[in-house]
Amino acid sequence: MTIGEPFDSGRDPALGELLRRHFEAADHDAFAALVMARLPQGASLWDVLARWARPGIAAAVLIAAALGYWTVARETAQSAAEPTGELAAAGRSMDTEALMGAVLGRSR
Amino acid sequence: MSGAVRIPAESEAELVRRAQAGDREAFGELVVRHAPMVRRLARAILRDPEDADDAAQDAFFSAWLAIDRFDAGQKLAPWLARIAMNAAKDLRRRRAVRATEPLDAGAALMRGSTRAEADDLLLRTRLAEAIAALPERQRVAILLYEVEGYAHAEVGTLLGIPEGTVRSDVFHARRALRAALREPEGRDDDR
Numbered sequence: 640m641t642i643g644e645p646f647d648s649g650r651d652p653a654l655g656e657l658l659r660r661h662f663e664a665a666d667h668d669a670f671a672a673l674v675m676a677r678l679p680q681g682a683s684l685w686d687v688l689a690r691w692a693r694p695g696i697a698a699a700v701l702i703a704a705a706l707g708y709w710t711v712a713r714e715t716a717q718s719a720a721e722p723t724g725e726l727a728a729a730g731r732s733m734d735t736e737a738l739m740g741a742v743l744g745r746s747r
Numbered sequence: 748m749s750g751a752v753r754i755p756a757e758s759e760a761e762l763v764r765r766a767q768a769g770d771r772e773a774f775g776e777l778v779v780r781h782a783p784m785v786r787r788l789a790r791a792i793l794r795d796p797e798d799a800d801d802a803a804q805d806a807f808f809s810a811w812l813a814i815d816r817f818d819a820g821q822k823l824a825p826w827l828a829r830i831a832m833n834a835a836k837d838l839r840r841r842r843a844v845r846a847t848e849p850l851d852a853g854a855a856l857m858r859g860s861t862r863a864e865a866d867d868l869l870l871r872t873r874l875a876e877a878i879a880a881l882p883e884r885q886r887v888a889i890l891l892y893e894v895e896g897y898a899h900a901e902v903g904t905l906l907g908i909p910e911g912t913v914r915s916d917v918f919h920a921r922r923a924l925r926a927a928l929r930e931p932e933g934r935d936d937d938r
Binding site for chain 1: 771774778783786787790791796799800803804807808811870871874875878889890892893894896921925928
């Protein structure tokens with residue numbers, strides 16, 4: 640091999656060839672066949688799912704948020720209505736705060 | 748790029764375009780053409796041949812998944828080289844990569860060899876030991892420069908380091924390897 644000067648910046652073909660031989664792997668055709676066998680055939684089910692994942696998750700979040708809001712609003716309205724009925728059933732007069740709460744709760 | 752992979756630009760661009768359109772056969776042709784470079788690079792990082800081939804396979808798999816995002820006007824080799832280096836480092840993170848010893852000269856092998864074969868085996872053994880002793884970045888830098896044919900600046904871009912650092916890495920790696928090949932008894936004497 641060429642023994643060049645220590646500060647030369649050119650390539651050393653002899654050293655390059657030794658390095659190539661050292662790092663070279665065998666049977667590239669068999670390797671390529673292995674690679675190709677691993678590749679997905681066309682658009683797989685996972686590809687389709689992956690394509691739909693982001694909008695699907697966004698839609699699910701929106702639906703969950705709407706359902707949550709609807710459920711909370713419904714329960715709030717029901718719980719606000721209860722004291723009126725209880726007070727009325729007990730034959731007691733309602734104070735202003737309870738009355739306002741009941742009215743506002745119903746109107747939501 | 749002044750790379751060692753000499754492929755007519757048009758034909759490679761055409762293969763890339765076909766691969767981007769989902770043509771597996773075209774991608775297979777690109778795999779065949781670039782497998783030697785990708786496998787060498789993975790070996791320079793992982794050293795164990797089996798791990799290196801696993802990483803090289805991962806690299807081509809990633810390349811297939813990302814080929815539609817590749818700019819067909821660019822050279823494919825540097826893009827693949829970058830993917831290969833990432834795949835090798837990723838594989839090393841994911842699993843404890845098998846530790847490798849530098850190739851042993853194999854006294855038994857040498858016994859039945861001719862003088863020339865024994866000398867060649869000894870040379871390769873010393874080279875393997877010296878390569879194994881190099882820091883990873885120097886190992887990859889000298890491979891990209893001396894074997895794959897990239898310029899210092901291109902190696903710097905691929906490795907994400909300044910050109911001056913590449914020159915220094917290549918210089919030190921080359922000096923260590925030359926010393927190992929020249930001085931069988933006292934490898935570190937002239938460092």
